[in-house]
Amino acid sequence: MPSPLENLASQTMHLMAGGETQVLEFKASFDKATIESLVAFANARGGKVLVGVSDAGKIIGTTVGKETLNEWLVQIKSATSPSLIPDIALHQVDGKQIVEIDIQEFPVKPVSTRGRYYKRVASSNHQLGPGEIADLYLQSLQLSWDAYEAQGYTVAQLSTAKIGRFIRLVNQHGRFTLEEGDAMGALQKLNYLKNGQPTWAAVLLFAQEPLRHNIHIGRFKTPSTIIDDRQFTDTLFEVVEQSMKFIVSHIAVAFEFDGSVQRKERFAYPLPAIREALINAVVHRSYTDPNDIQIKIFDNKISIFSPGTFYGGLTVAEIQQDSYRSSLRNKLVAEGFYLTNVIEKYGSGFVRIRRAMAEYPEVRFSIEEAQGGVWAVFELEGGQPESQPESQPESQPESQPESLVEHVLKILGSDALSKQEISQRLGQKAISGPLNKVIRELLAQGLIEMTRPETPNSRLQKYRRRVAQ
Numbered sequence: 001m002p003s004p005l006e007n008l009a010s011q012t013m014h015l016m017a018g019g020e021t022q023v024l025e026f027k028a029s030f031d032k033a034t035i036e037s038l039v040a041f042a043n044a045r046g047g048k049v050l051v052g053v054s055d056a057g058k059i060i061g062t063t064v065g066k067e068t069l070n071e072w073l074v075q076i077k078s079a080t081s082p083s084l085i086p087d088i089a090l091h092q093v094d095g096k097q098i099v100e101i102d103i104q105e106f107p108v109k110p111v112s113t114r115g116r117y118y119k120r121v122a123s124s125n126h127q128l129g130p131g132e133i134a135d136l137y138l139q140s141l142q143l144s145w146d147a148y149e150a151q152g153y154t155v156a157q158l159s160t161a162k163i164g165r166f167i168r169l170v171n172q173h174g175r176f177t178l179e180e181g182d183a184m185g186a187l188q189k190l191n192y193l194k195n196g197q198p199t200w201a202a203v204l205l206f207a208q209e210p211l212r213h214n215i216h217i218g219r220f221k222t223p224s225t226i227i228d229d230r231q232f233t234d235t236l237f238e239v240v241e242q243s244m245k246f247i248v249s250h251i252a253v254a255f256e257f258d259g260s261v262q263r264k265e266r267f268a269y270p271l272p273a274i275r276e277a278l279i280n281a282v283v284h285r286s287y288t289d290p291n292d293i294q295i296k297i298f299d300n301k302i303s304i305f306s307p308g309t310f311y312g313g314l315t316v317a318e319i320q321q322d323s324y325r326s327s328l329r330n331k332l333v334a335e336g337f338y339l340t341n342v343i344e345k346y347g348s349g350f351v352r353i354r355r356a357m358a359e360y361p362e363v364r365f366s367i368e369e370a371q372g373g374v375w376a377v378f379e380l381e382g383g384q385p386e387s388q389p390e391s392q393p394e395s396q397p398e399s400q401p402e403s404l405v406e407h408v409l410k411i412l413g414s415d416a417l418s419k420q421e422i423s424q425r426l427g428q429k430a431i432s433g434p435l436n437k438v439i440r441e442l443l444a445q446g447l448i449e450m451t452r453p454e455t456p457n458s459r460l461q462k463y464r465r466r467v468a469q
Contacts, residue, residue, distance in 0.1 A: 016050065016057050020123040023047035028054055029062060030072055032114075034101070035079050040118035040125040042084055042106040043136060044313060047120060052098035061096030069099070080113050082106070110136040129372065131288045131308065135329065139312055144331035145288060146201035149194050155184065158198055158206045162235060163187065166206070166340065173341040190339075191332060201332030204287065210235050214292040215243045215282075219250045221299070231292075236282055236333065237340070243295065244275055250297045254458040268457045269302060269363055269378050273356035277376040279342060280349045281306035283334050289372070299457070301379040309369045319367055322351050362459060380457065381431055404438050409447065409465065416451050416464040439463060 020026055023046065025037045030051050041047035052062035069088050077083045086103040110117045110133050117128040119136070128136070138145055163183040170178050178186040187193045192202040203211060210233055219228040228250065232242045252268040281293050286308025294305040310319070312327025326349075328334045337343040344352060350367070353376075357365050362381040367374065411417070411425045419439065423431045442448040443463075451462040 016053065016059075019057055020055075022120055022122060025049045025123075026053040026055055026057060027051045028060060030099070032079075035076055035113050036116075036118050036125055037120075038076060038084055038086060038101065038103045039080060039111050039113045040120040041103050042080075042111045043109050043118065043128075044105065044120035046103055046105040048103075049101040050098055051101065052096065059093055059096050059098060062099060064090060064097050064099060072099075072101075076101075080111055082108065082111060084111060109139070131286050134288055135286065135308070135311060139327065144328065146204065146330040146332045147191065147194070147199055149197045150200045150203045153198050153203050153207070155193070155196070155198055157208055158183075158187075158202060159208045159235075162206045162237075166237070166336070169340040173339070175339050175341070190335070199332060200287065201330065201336065204236050204330075204333055205336050207235055210239075211287075213285075213287060215239055215295065216292045217243060217246050217295040217297070219297045236337075237342075240275075240279060240282055240342075243278060247274060247278070247295065247297065247302070251302075252455055252457040254452075254455055254460055266459065268380065268459070270356040270360045273353045273360075273365065274302065274378065276349050276353045276356070277304050277378075279337065281374075281376070283337055283343070284308070284311065284329055285373075286329065291373070301377060303378075304376045305371075305373050306376075307373045309372065310374060316367060316369060319350050322354070324350070404434060405442065408435070408438055408442065412448060412463065412465050414465065416462040418460075418462045422463070 016024075016026075018024075022044070023041070025041075025047065027034050027037070027049055028051075034049055034051065037047075037049050041049075052060060054060050069090065073085065073088060077085055084103060084106070086101050089100045089102070091098050091100060110119075110128065117133050117136075118125045119128055119132070120126070134145070160183050163186065164180070167178045167180055167183070167186050170176050171180065176190075178189065184193070187198075187202060187206075192199055192205075198206075204213075212233060215232045217230050217232070218226050221227055230246055232239050232246075234242060248267070248271065251271075251274075254266050254268075278295075281304050285293060285306045289307035291307040293307070294303075296303045308329065310316070311329040314324065314326055318324045334343065338345070343349070353365060357363060364379045364381065366377045366379070368377075369375075407426060408422060411422055417425075419431050419435065422439075423435060426435070439448070443450070446466055448463050449466045450456065451464060452458045452460060455461070
C-alpha cells in the first residue's frame with residue numbers, strides 16, 4: 001500500500017502532466033517572479049506554484065534547508081499587500097526536492113506586490129491597468145461603479161423627456177411599475193439617485209449633455225481606406241439606435257421570393273446578432289476606460305471592440321457555453337436595459353447571438369479578449385482577416401494552387417454555380433481561402449462574372465464563365 005508521501009508525489013506528477021494552466025505555474029527557483037504568480041492567483045481563482053520544475057515541466061529540484069520554507073513565507077508575507085500566507089509543502093519526486101506553494105483566491109481584492117497588481121489569465125500573469133484594478137476592487141466589495149454619485153452633476157442636468165420616455169417603456173413591458181409624471185420618484189425608486197444626486201448610471205442614461213463616451217464607426221474598403229465614418233455621442237439608449245441605423249445602412253441586402261406577393265429581405269448578416277453584440281458593448285464596457293467603442297465594417301466582416309475585458313473573472317471559454325454566468329460591471333445600466341426589454345435576461349447576450357447565427361451558416365462569429373477589451377467579429381464564410389494570409393489544409397484537393405484556376409474554369413463550364421457548389425465539386429468540405437482568391441482573380445481578369453453583380457455579397461450569388469464578345 002503506498003505511503004502518504006508516495007501519494008503526494010503521485011498527485012504532484014499528475015498535476016504536472018498537463019503543463020502550466022490557469023491554476024498551475026512552474027518555477028525553477030524561488031524568486032520575485034514566484035511572488036508575482038502567487039499574487040496573480042490570489043486575484044483570480046487561486047492556484048499552485050511548483051518550485052524546482054522547469055518551464056517545460058521537467059523536475060530539476062531545488063535546495064531546501066532547515067529554515068528555507070519559513071524564510072520564503074516571510075518574504076511572501078512582507079512583499080504582498082494585503083499580506084498573503086500560502087500553504088507550503090515539500091515533496092520528494094524521483095529523488096529530487098520540489099516545493100508546492102498553494103494560495104487560495106483572496107476575498108478582498110486586489111492584492112499587490114511592490115506596487116504592482118497581477119491577475120492569472122490562461123497560463124500567464126497579466127499586469128493590471130488602473131481600470132482593471134478598480135474593477136477588481138468594486139467586484140470584491142460587490143459594488144458597481146455606475147451606482148456612485150456622479151461628481152459635478154446635478155438632477156437639473158438630467159433630461160425629463162428621456163426619463164419620461166424610459167418610464168413609459170418600463171410600464172409598457174411590465175417588468176416593473178413606475179408612476180408616470182414623477183420622474184424624480186422613479187429615479188429614486190430605481191436607485192438612480194444617491195443622496196439626492198444623480199449616479200453615473202443616471203448620467204449615462206438620461207443626461208441632457210451626454211458624457212464623452214463615443215461609438216466610432218467606419219465603413220472600410222481596406223484597413224487604410226475609409227468609405228464612410230461617423231462618431232456618435234449620446235445617452236445609451238439613443239446611441240444604440242443611432243449606431244444600429246448606420247450599421248444597417250452599410251450591410252448588403254438581398255431580396256427573396258417565396259411565392260407570396262411580397263418579397264422578403266435577407267441581410268448579409270443576422271441583424272439580431274449584430275444588435276445584441278452592440279448592446280453588450282454599450283452595457284458592459286468599462287466606462288472608466290477613456291477609449292471609444294470601435295466598429296469597423298468591411299466587405300467581408302464586421303468587428304465590434306468594447307473597452308474593458310470580461311468582468312468578474314469570466315473567460316472566453318465560459319462565454320462559449322450557454323450556461324455561462326456573467327457578472328455585471330454596470331449593474332444599474334444593465335437594469336435599465338432589462339426593464340425596457342432591450343435585454344431579455346441577465347447573462348443571455350451571447351446565447352441570443354448564437355441563436356440568431358443558426359440561421360446564417362455562411363457567417364462565422366468569434367469573440368476574444370485583446371488590446372484591453374473584447375472583440376466580437378462577424379465574418380462571411382470564406383473571408384479572411386485582412387491582416388492574415390490565406391491558407392488551407394494540405395489534405396484538400398486544391399493543395400496545388402497552380403492548377404486551381406484550371407479546375408474552377410473546368411467546373412464552371414457552361415453552368416452558373418455558387419461558391420459552395422464549386423467547393424463541393426472540388427471535393428472540399430468548406431469554401432477555402434485559395435478558392436476565394438482564385439475567384440477574385442478570375443473576376444478581375446474578366447474570365448468569369450457574377451450573376452448578381454449589383455449585390456456582390458448576396459447569398460444567392462453565383463459565378464459563370466464569361467462569354468467573349
